[in-house]
Amino acid sequence: MNTLDQITTELVGYNPHNMSADSVTSFLTQLVQPVTEVQQLSLCQALGRVLAADIISPISVPPHNNSAMDGYAFDGSQLRPGEGLSLKIVGSVLAGQAWTGKVQAGECLQIMTGAMMPPGLDTVVPQELVTRTDTHICLPPHTVRPGDHCRLMGEDLQQGQPALHKGELLTPAAIGLVASLGLQSVPVYRRLKVATLSTGNEILSLGEPPRPGAVYDSNRYTLFGLLTRLGCEVIDLGVVRDEPAALQAAFEQAASQADAIITSGGVSVGEADHTKQTMAQLGEVAFWRVAMRPGRPLAVGRIFKDKLTSSPFTKRADSYENKSCPTDSAILFGLPGNPVAAMVSFLAFVRPALLRLMGCQAEAPPLLQAHASEIIPKKPGRTEYQRGIVSTAADGTLQVRTTGNQGSGVLSSMAHANGLIVLSHDQGTVQAGELVKVMMFDGVM
Ligand SMILES: Nc1nc2c(c(=O)[nH]1)N[C@H]1C(S)=C(S)[C@@H](COP(=O)(O)OP(=O)(O)OC[C@H]3O[C@@H](n4cnc5c(N)ncnc54)[C@H](O)[C@@H]3O)O[C@H]1N2
Numbered sequence: 001m002n003t004l005d006q007i008t009t010e011l012v013g014y015n016p017h018n019m020s021a022d023s024v025t026s027f028l029t030q031l032v033q034p035v036t037e038v039q040q041l042s043l044c045q046a047l048g049r050v051l052a053a054d055i056i057s058p059i060s061v062p063p064h065n066n067s068a069m070d071g072y073a074f075d076g077s078q079l080r081p082g083e084g085l086s087l088k089i090v091g092s093v094l095a096g097q098a099w100t101g102k103v104q105a106g107e108c109l110q111i112m113t114g115a116m117m118p119p120g121l122d123t124v125v126p127q128e129l130v131t132r133t134d135t136h137i138c139l140p141p142h143t144v145r146p147g148d149h150c151r152l153m154g155e156d157l158q159q160g161q162p163a164l165h166k167g168e169l170l171t172p173a174a175i176g177l178v179a180s181l182g183l184q185s186v187p188v189y190r191r192l193k194v195a196t197l198s199t200g201n202e203i204l205s206l207g208e209p210p211r212p213g214a215v216y217d218s219n220r221y222t223l224f225g226l227l228t229r230l231g232c233e234v235i236d237l238g239v240v241r242d243e244p245a246a247l248q249a250a251f252e253q254a255a256s257q258a259d260a261i262i263t264s265g266g267v268s269v270g271e272a273d274h275t276k277q278t279m280a281q282l283g284e285v286a287f288w289r290v291a292m293r294p295g296r297p298l299a300v301g302r303i304f305k306d307k308l309t310s311s312p313f314t315k316r317a318d319s320y321e322n323k324s325c326p327t328d329s330a331i332l333f334g335l336p337g338n339p340v341a342a343m344v345s346f347l348a349f350v351r352p353a354l355l356r357l358m359g360c361q362a363e364a365p366p367l368l369q370a371h372a373s374e375i376i377p378k379k380p381g382r383t384e385y386q387r388g389i390v391s392t393a394a395d396g397t398l399q400v401r402t403t404g405n406q407g408s409g410v411l412s413s414m415a416h417a418n419g420l421i422v423l424s425h426d427q428g429t430v431q432a433g434e435l436v437k438v439m440m441f442d443g444v445m
């Protein structure tokens with residue numbers, strides 16, 4: 001585990017009370033140490049998990065030369081430029097069958113897609129490109145070239161070649177690739193446990209009757225969705241009152257069970273904002289406040305498990321299967337209470353940090369570029385995230401417009417967005433037609 005001093009002395013521009021969005025990303029890369037515990041999981045359970053070792057192909061894929069079309073297989077060396085070809089049909093082979101007979105010069109074999117190409121044959125002509133009698137086919141000139149429509153053994157993967165690398169996320173395509181190798185299970189890093197709690201005396205749990213001054217908790221629900229999409233196990237610790245003792249008990253419980261803790265509310269400068277103080281008592285506050293909007297009062301730190309009193313930490317290698325978690329500290333993300341500020345902070349920083357904690361080494365997906373359909377006012381000196389809808393303009397280019405009220409408590413404009421327009425730290429107001437960057441939600445939330 002790196003100490004804060006080790007991380008911060010190397011970090012350019014570190015200012016714990018006003019971090020730029022870029023320095024938060026660099027900081028979290030240093031702070032977060034990936035989990036190390038590995039499990040062997042059957043393929044169907046492994047979707048969304050992170051590979052803990054390279055997958056080396058035990059076989060070649062495809063395992064044999066085979067036809068890419070329903071048609072006729074023959075030796076392509078008989079083709080002559082500008083000339084047609086007449087071939088005698090000597091048999092027929094389906095996928096899964098092996099043709100054992102001979103196919104001589106002047107002959108062909110009727111073959112179905114996926115069927116093994118017999119030795120000596122390297123070319124397939126699709127059936128709709130030939131004229132056929134009972135005994136022969138006739139290929140017009142220029143129908144195929146030697147080697148056409150024949151899929152070669154190992155053209156996808158050669159035996160012994162790495163198919164996937166350690167640190168890759170298992171997507172549906174990756175799961176399919178592993179299955180094509182005949183492997184039934186894969187080594188993956190264990191699932192992260194993430195504890196969530198909402199703070200605030202005014203926060204109502206669902207099912208409670210409304211009361212004056214109170215609002216229903218939405219943050220635990222957006223976080224539940226975001227964390228579930230990420231494949232984390234969510235430990236829901238409910239709503240905690242704005243009281244230091246209640247917060248301390250909740251943090252201790254969370255830290256004893258989870259790799260990461262995500263709170264919302266109580267990180268600003270109000271009299272009931274106790275999150276940072278409790279974080280400092282049980283661990284350390286790494287930084288608080290980011291030059292961004294929304295989400296400025298984000299606080300990040302960690303809770304040291306060996307300091308906990310009420311929830312003793314058992315450091316057993318298999319303990320993540322039980323109640324506690326085998327890491328020395330739990331990283332704590334104190335998100336701002338305003339619902340959109342909480343979501344934006346999660347998407348901008350928490351999600352990439354959790355992916356790193358999960359062992360994922362994949363690059364962040366590139367931001368998309370779209371033309372702003374309207375003026376977007378922006379002050380230089382902070383990164384801004386605006387809720388937007390990307391669509392295709394009449395000329396085929398991408399355009400983006402904002403989804404209305406951008407107040408950091410307004411969830412409806414978030415629910416109607418398909419991405420966040422990311423306006424960088426030094427950027428000023430965006431004019432209509434200018435290109436802007438967009439972080440798309442697809443696959444993320
Ligand atoms: N004097 C200042 N006041 C505020 C500042 C500031 O710099 N100086 N920052 C503002 C900004 S920006 C934000 S964001 C908020 C963040 O405050 P907290 O993290 O302390 O959050 P709360 O005060 O607890 O709540 C803010 C707001 O969000 C509602 N909320 C909280 N939790 C939930 C939840 N789970 N579900 C739905 N809504 C929730 C809460 O009722 C408040 O309306 O501080 C500003 N103030």
Ligand code: MOO
Binds near residue numbers: 297338408
């Ligand atoms: O940063 Mo706050 O999130 O704007 O409301």
